[in-house]
Amino acid sequence: MSVLTVNNISMSFGGVKAVSNVNMKIKHGEIIGLIGPNGAGKTTFFNLLTGIYSPTEGEIIYNFDKNVHPNKMKPHEIAAAGIGRTFQNIRLFSEMTVEENVRVGFHKNIKYKAISSLFRTLSYYKEEENADKKVMELLKIFNLDGKREELSKNLSYGEQRRLEIARALASNPKVLLLDEPAAGMNPNETHELMELIRWIKDKFDITIILIEHDMSLVMSVCNRLYVLDYGKLIANGTPEEIRHNPAVIKAYLGGEDEAC
Numbered sequence: 001m002s003v004l005t006v007n008n009i010s011m012s013f014g015g016v017k018a019v020s021n022v023n024m025k026i027k028h029g030e031i032i033g034l035i036g037p038n039g040a041g042k043t044t045f046f047n048l049l050t051g052i053y054s055p056t057e058g059e060i061i062y063n064f065d066k067n068v069h070p071n072k073m074k075p076h077e078i079a080a081a082g083i084g085r086t087f088q089n090i091r092l093f094s095e096m097t098v099e100e101n102v103r104v105g106f107h108k109n110i111k112y113k114a115i116s117s118l119f120r121t122l123s124y125y126k127e128e129e130n131a132d133k134k135v136m137e138l139l140k141i142f143n144l145d146g147k148r149e150e151l152s153k154n155l156s157y158g159e160q161r162r163l164e165i166a167r168a169l170a171s172n173p174k175v176l177l178l179d180e181p182a183a184g185m186n187p188n189e190t191h192e193l194m195e196l197i198r199w200i201k202d203k204f205d206i207t208i209i210l211i212e213h214d215m216s217l218v219m220s221v222c223n224r225l226y227v228l229d230y231g232k233l234i235a236n237g238t239p240e241e242i243r244h245n246p247a248v249i250k251a252y253l254g255g256e257d258e259a260c
Contacts, residue, residue: 002063003028003175003207004049009058011044011231018044020231021058031201032209033222033239037251041231042211043088046177049209050085051075064174084173086164088180088211094153098144099135101152101163105170106131138166141203142196158189162196169204176200178210182217190214194221219243227251 006024010017019041026032034042047053049060051070062068068081079085084105093101139145142162147155152163161181168176181197182190194217201208212218218225219239227235227242229251235242242248 001028002026004209005061005063007059007061009045009048009055009060011041011048011053012056018231019048019055019228022228022231022233024226024233024236026207026209028207029201029205030207030223031197031221032207033218033225034209034211034228035213035215035218035225035242036228039230040228040251042228043179044231045228046085046179046209046211049177050083051078062175079171082172082174083177084168084171084175085177086161086168086179086181088183090157090160090164092152092160092164092167094151096152097149098139098152098155098163099148102135102138102167102170103131105167106134134170138170142166157184158186161185161193165196165200169200173206175207175209176204178208178212180211180213182212182214190217193217197221 002025004024004026006022009019009022011019022045034045036042044053048055049070051073052075054071060070062070062081062083064082068078068083070078073081093104096104136145136148139148142165144159144163144166147159152160155163161184165178165181178197182193185193197208197210198221200206210218210222222239224237225235225239225242226233227245227248229247234247234251235245237245
């Protein structure tokens with residue numbers, strides 16, 4: 001069964017179509033790569049999936065226990081329904097600690113009411129203890145537990161990337177969207193990220209969709225790839241199929257005589 005269905009989605013800004021008649025069907029547990037040249041519409045597409053933009057045409061459906069329709073929902077409602085996301089430009093709370101940043105992700109899963117917080121009831125302490133435990137588990141997974149009290153702005157670039165993914169996972173998503181997770185990483189960090197993405201998919205039993213320019217990463221970690229060019233979907237298939245697809249080669253290289 002498809003966990004995400006995209007039917008003829010388009011997004012126009014004035015007279016410019018940033019996304020044009022895109023269709024997708026993504027199954028539970030897949031790692032999907034969304035690739036294409038700069039300006040192809042990839043981040044715009046993520047903004048449509050998360051409700052930041054409403055499509056000018058078409059429909060998006062997340063097929064969970066109760067279907068989620070981003071066309072009709074606000075971003076925070078979509079996040080609460082099970083969609084986690086990182087951003088192309090890291091968006092952490094720079095003046096908050098590493099631990100506090102991840103803890104923010106648990107907000108939607110806190111079950112005690114305001115009155116329990118005010119009077120510090122037993123349910124309040126139980127929920128807080130459970131949140132503390134889960135925060136530390138995530139920090140250990142991402143090798144950030146030793147910096148739990150460090151301000152996020154003081155982390156290295158690679159550590160900030162890992163922290164943003166940890167925060168997204170704290171919301172317990174069913175679908176995780178990663179926007180250029182390897183950006184700014186060295187080859188060793190990229191290899192570690194590759195292994196981490198595979199592990200996350202299995203550990204958390206989720207679907208992952210990632211935008212990435214590092215072809216070695218997407219070709220190694222993704223089950224299938226979708227390719228955008230000028231907002232249009234020009235190809236989809238396995239990494240091997242995409243590697244030798246003439247339309248993809250032309251979009252990237254401007255010719256048809258070389259492989260990606």
